[in-house]
Amino acid sequence: MVTAKQPKYQYIALLIAEKITKNELKVGQKIYARSTLATTFGVSAETARKSISVLNDLGIVDSVHGSGVIISSRQKAQEFLAQHQDVQSIQDLQGEIIQSVKKQQSEFIHFSSILDQLVEQTGHFQKLNPLTPLELELNEPSEKYGKNLGEMNLWQNTGATIVGILKEDELVVSPGPYATLNQGDTIYFVGGAQTLQITRNFFFVK
Numbered sequence: 001m002v003t004a005k006q007p008k009y010q011y012i013a014l015l016i017a018e019k020i021t022k023n024e025l026k027v028g029q030k031i032y033a034r035s036t037l038a039t040t041f042g043v044s045a046e047t048a049r050k051s052i053s054v055l056n057d058l059g060i061v062d063s064v065h066g067s068g069v070i071i072s073s074r075q076k077a078q079e080f081l082a083q084h085q086d087v088q089s090i091q092d093l094q095g096e097i098i099q100s101v102k103k104q105q106s107e108f109i110h111f112s113s114i115l116d117q118l119v120e121q122t123g124h125f126q127k128l129n130p131l132t133p134l135e136l137e138l139n140e141p142s143e144k145y146g147k148n149l150g151e152m153n154l155w156q157n158t159g160a161t162i163v164g165i166l167k168e169d170e171l172v173v174s175p176g177p178y179a180t181l182n183q184g185d186t187i188y189f190v191g192g193a194q195t196l197q198i199t200r201n202f203f204f205v206k
Contacts, residue, residue, distance in 0.1 A: 150177030
């Protein structure tokens with residue numbers, strides 16, 4: 001389908017080629033004089049001349065001196081339209097890619113903004129609530145299991161002060177240095193902003 005996205009002279013040439021392809025204009029038929037073409041499409045005589053020149057160069061029409069413009073090839077009109085549609089499809093795809101990239105960039109900027117707010121608010125919350133317990137479930141294998149808190153030097157290595165240990169359905173509050181930890185336990189502790197990650201690494205990163 002022809003759309004008016006291209007220069008006027010090319011748009012008119014494509015419209016004429018489309019009419020030829022649909023047999024609305026037939027091979028051997030004489031088409032408008034340049035002056036009539038200009039009036040029909042509301043363009044200048046020069047624009048009409050360039051439209052005919054495009055069709056003539058492609059072998060779709062013949063400009064015969066004294067006889068006007070004669071349609072000479074329906075096949076070449078079809079080829080002209082097909083080539084235009086291929087180019088238009090590529091341009092449309094390029095446009096879609098550009099729009100998609102812009103959308104992704106916008107979404108990434110929005111995501112970064114939300115993430116920055118989350119980090120800021122989390123840090124602010126921890127400053128205001130330094131005694132709010134952090135939680136770590138010991139659900140992965142670790143070489144630390146079976147040792148007590150004193151043997152691990154947990155506070156010295158992580159900065160975490162253990163305030164409770166959940167063992168199955170039993171919560172041990174304020175456990176002493178001889179309390180042991182095993183896989184499946186959940187520990188509750190207080191500490192600084194990075195304490196949770198440091199404690200996780202202490203148990204699970206070799």
